[in-house]
Amino acid sequence: MAKNLIIGGREFQSRLIMGTGGAPSLQILREALIASGTEMTTVAMRRVSADTHGSIFDLLKELDISVLPNTAGCYTAGEAILTAQLAREALETSWIKLEVISNEETLLPDGQETLRAAEKLALDGFTVLAYTNDDPALGKRLQDVGCAAVMPLGAPIGSGLGIRNPHNIELMRSLVTVPLLLDAGIGTASDAALAMELGCDGVLLASAVTRAADPVAMAGAMRLAVESGLLAHGAGRIPKRWRAYASSPQSGLIGTDARESPEF
Amino acid sequence: MISITLNGSPREIPDNTTVENIVSEVTTATQGIAVAVDENVVRRTDWANTLLQSGARVDVLTAVQGG
Incomplete structure (x- = not known):
C-alpha cells in the first residue's frame, strides 16, 4: 500500500486537489467535489461586490x-504577497x-517573480505550494527557498492540452524531494x-472537471485516474521493446515442426 | 466628509469612519473577509479602532470560486 501524501506536515489520503474555478453552479461544484474525493480545494481572493x-x-x-x-x-x-496576507487574514x-x-x-x-514571492x-511562515513552469532547475530553486510543494504545469491553465513535456x-521529479503536484493543463483522466x-x-486540476460536459462523472474519473497512476508507478511498468515479446508459450504448437517463421 | 477609494471606486464617507463601519456597509458576511488599507492588511482585531483617513484606498476581499 502506498504511503499517504504529506504536504507541510499534513497528511492527505487523496492525492487529487480540485480547484473550484469554472463550475456552472454551486450545486454541481458540491457534487463534483464529493465525487473527486478531494480533501483540499482552491479558492481565489477578490473584492466583495x-x-x-x-x-x-x-x-x-x-x-x-x-x-x-x-x-x-x-x-x-508584491501583489502575490499582499493577496496571500489577505487570504491568511480572511480564511485563517x-x-x-x-x-x-x-x-x-x-x-x-x-x-x-514566483521565486521572489x-x-x-x-x-x-506560509506553507507555499508554488505553481511553476515545467523547468526542473526552477523547481529545485523553489524547493530550496522553502516551498512545501512544487507544482509544475503540464500545459497552460485551462488548455486541456495534457502534459506537453x-x-x-x-x-x-528527480531533482525535487518535496511533494511534486502536476498543476494545470490536465484535459482528461489519462x-x-x-x-x-x-x-x-498528486494532481491539481479544476477546468478539466468543472468545464466537462458532466463534471460529476469527470470528477470520479479523475479520482480513479490518480489512484491508478499511483499504483502503476509503484508497480513498475514493463520495459518498452521495439519488437513483440510473446506471452504465450512458443513451443508445443500443433503442426509447426517443419514450419519456419517468415522473415520480418 | 472625506473622500476614499473603496474597492476601486471613489466614495464619500463621514469623518471618524472606521474599517469596521465600512466593512459592514459592503457585506453582511462576518467570516471570510479581509481588509487592506493602502495595500496593508488591517487585522480583524484592529477594524474597530482603525479610522479611515482622507485619500485612503480600502479594499474588502473575500474568497470566490477559482483556481
Missing part, C-alpha cells in the same frame, strides 16, 4: 474540505497556492494518470 456570494466558504465548511487560497491574477511578487490559513503569471494570454508563470512568503516532469506514472505525488 454586489454579486459576490459568501457561499463557497460555507460550502467548503459543510463538506469539511480545507481551503487553499490562491494568488491567481497576480503579476508581481497560512497555506497559499502561489501563482504569479506573466501575461494574460498564456497565464504562464513568471519564474522570477516564494522566498518571502516561506520566511513569513513529460520528460521535464520526470527530470523535475493525463492525470500519466502525471502520477511520471512520479508526481
